[in-house]
Amino acid sequence: MIHLVEEERSREGIKADPPLRKAVVAAVIHNPYAGRYHADLSEGVEFSVGLGRIMGEMALETLGEPILSYGKGGIAGIDGSQEHAVMFLSTAFANPLRQAMGGGVAWMSSATIVAVAGTPITLPLAHKDALYVRDNYDAITLHPGDAPRPDEVLVAVAVANRGRPNARMGGLAASDVEGVDGLR
Template sequence: MYAPKFRRIITQISEDRTVDGRLGEPPLRKVVVAAVFTNPFLGGYVDDLSPAIDYSPELGTFLGGLAVEALGAPAVSYGKGGIAGVNGAQEHVISFITTPFGNALRDAVGGGAAWISSATVVGGPGTLLTLPLAHKDALYVRDNYDAVTLYPADAPHPDELLVAVAVANRGRIGARLGGLKAEEIVGKDGLS
């Protein structure tokens, strides 16, 4: 089975303590963990991307575990995404974050009924990647509509892929848009 050799693991942590003068208790903590590795599909069009899909649960478990560890609290929001270096294709990075990856990420964060929002792009070293965040059990929880931007420095090289997961410990500080509250989640359909 295919398994990449990681050139770099990036862990980025941000913690918002106040927003608009409002104290967050607890602070809003967001973590992104990304793996950077050589794109296995370079050299022309590749029809069969199944080696990435087959490997992706292992990657989802690995990145999800690192993210939860760095978060230091239960994850209540999640997201995923990636960047294909300019010698690759967007489809290459997407092949690593499909449903098998998502299911492994759900397991790593302690479960999740909701769709995992994602973002993927093609770009060069230092391309910013903004990962969407939403509540892991119910997309209708507006307080958790958020995002976090990864600053990947020298990654990805033209022949690399960057695959990332994002988690957060709570919704936005000062959220007040109404809708379903986290304590009202039924958690069966991923929406409410």
């Protein structure tokens, strides 16, 4: 497992109160489909259910405070395909992930790529209950070192405790979120 935490205490000379904390939890998994085409990826999707729960618990623990923004992503090693990263990030993964992190009704944005070991991936972040909260549009970049190898998939979850410091682009305020439809 990979754990990354970033904390930003000020931006543009203005104190961030509270500080913006972003965290990433990533798992590196053997890709049973590497090297050949498979039409049915359901075994990987089924595996992702338990993975989502575990990674949600770890993301909450790593951030150390309530989660307000989330996102996900994956890197398939070069013997895999982009679909192999996507299979671990479907709704089957995301629903138990959300539950373990304390809820969330908004669609969880994601990024997936095929790359050599050590390729960085930038994970998108958005408000967990309302995509129209522009202040929470953000990202965090993971530099995974020696992963994924050609027959592996790196699965990552990104979380944050708040929106961007000094955000001023308008849109729905976090304090006005209804949290019913995932948009408002």
